[in-house]
Amino acid sequence: MSRLAWRSQMEKPQHAFSLNYAHRRGVWLGSAIVLIALIVALMAGSSALAGPSQRQTDNILRIGYIGQPDSDLARGLDLAIRQINESGGTTGPDNTSYFYQLVVAEVLPEETEAIPEVLQALTNAGVIAIFGPDSNDLALPNVEALSAASVPVLTGATSETLYNADTSSNIFRIVAPESTYSDALASYLVEVLEVQNVVLVQTDIVWTEATVSLGNALGQEGAEIVATIQMTDNTDLPNQIRTLPELNADAVIMYGPPQDAYTVFTQLQSNNWQGRFVYRTGQQAVLEGNLFDDERAAGIIGVDSWSFGANDALGSTFTIQYVTQYGMIPGPLSVAAYDSLFALDSVIRVFGTDAAAVRAGLSQLDIERLVRGPADPVVTDSRDLSQTAIIYELTGSGGVQAVAAYDNGELR
Structure with missing residues (x-):
């Protein structure tokens, strides 16, 4: 396997690090190139993905994502990370302060064979949780690999069979089944x-x-x-x-x-x-x-799981913020990612960053209201972070x- 390499991007307006395979050379998996990279420009030309500033790089919590860097889910994560970082970051139970950084493993919808390798690459990059895959098509053939990941996996897959082979209870669903x-x-x-x-x-x-x-x-x-x-x-x-x-x-x-x-x-x-x-x-x-x-x-x-036609205050505010940042209307997975990142942040504030503690905290969530509704798997006795339609x-x-x-x- 090609080695992973860190490269400083301190000269960028949004200070971050870049993680890639062997100096930006792709790794061939079947007929597909899989590139894992910290995206520093989510939208062409202007809007860079959120990352900590130069003075914030001492305590970084990296959040992994498997999917396309310009997807609804990626943008939802990015918006939540921007807002948390701009408000001063987060604080663990030991009073350690952290800032979040998003690491995207770019995988196309048909690249089911790529998932095990990018899971390992994200783990090696030091992420504390992994979002994705977005769909049943990518998630279901890889349930065993997702279950075996060393950090919690939060997916947008809706299939009722998602948890059947998750023997380690490592997979969480960010939308309703x-x-x-x-x-x-x-x-x-x-x-x-x-x-x-x-x-x-x-x-x-x-x-x-x-x-x-x-x-x-x-x-x-x-x-x-x-x-x-x-x-x-x-x-x-x-x-x-x-x-x-x-x-x-x-x-x-x-x-x-x-x-x-x-x-x-x-x-x-x-x-x-x-x-x-x-x-x-x-x-x-x-x-x-x-x-x-x-x-x-x-x-x-x-x-x-959500509609931009919702006329409640939280939904309207989110839509305005999203359109202002990205110049497009948010889809349901953007809200699922946004809500779930804030839910994860609430877990980290109480339980810390250890993978086992994060798993336990996610299962005990009981948040009455986020943008689309409650996040309360403890009430439903499930690993579904939402039961809202x-x-x-x-x-x-x-x-x-x-x-x-x-x-x-x-x-x-």
Whole structure:
């Protein structure tokens, strides 16, 4: 393996260190280059990632992240670190003062084979906790490696199977499990909108667990699933949905890529269907493209761990701060990272920086309110730092409006 090298960056406006493989040469893992680096410029040209100033370098706590340096999760961590450092840093139980520094292990979404090596590299870099991977696709094939890491791992993966092979209880989830989003949707559709019969459509195999979970939740609420269309890809989608409007369902619920969702939605619209269209990741589609940005999309329902359409004071303040810093609208994982970094900081203030103590502290968290809701795994007897789901509607103008929240099994 190539050696790790430290290089001083004291001449930079944001003073930090750079960690890389063998003088910036990539390490080939299969067909992918994995580069681990402390990012000193998160956005091209202007906004550098947070790091301690030159007078702050004596006591640094390094936070690792596995993923893309320009991701929502990376920016959420960066914003929290900036705010903590600018307010004077943090203090451990022995009154030692610390400042945080973010170390990013850049891994592409398809580089599942890279995770064990970057975990070791981050550990060697002296991080006290590791955030990521962001998704089920990266996390699930590497649960054993994440479990074996010497520091706690906080991931955005939603799969119910995440903890099955975590024999050391080292993995924590910074968003709710997928069943929470299913329960939230089912409760809202049946209890609030009085939906009685539903069609489920799935066009990507990665959403199989979610589709099954929602079907079960709807059944428990007393709704009838009149049809389920499940495909591994969209090859036969137009033919499969041709007669969909004739089913007269109160709601059609879609899991799959945005283009597939748009195809199903327009098919229903062209036949004057009057039911409710539900797209699990509708907010993400709005943020990433322009498929659902006209008036026809008004009223499409979605659910996620947070929504920029939330109109509460904490959410609004966070959105303003994020837009001011990065010039873009925050996504759900940015808030998950932001909240979780502050939760981790509260643990360090009481329990210290030892890995075992941090694990214990994370399991005992009972914070009544962060930006998106409570962080209280001690209440739910889990390692999920959040059990919150936000149900929202698209406004039809590229906007989103939160309509309900679901916390620890209760709709509000």
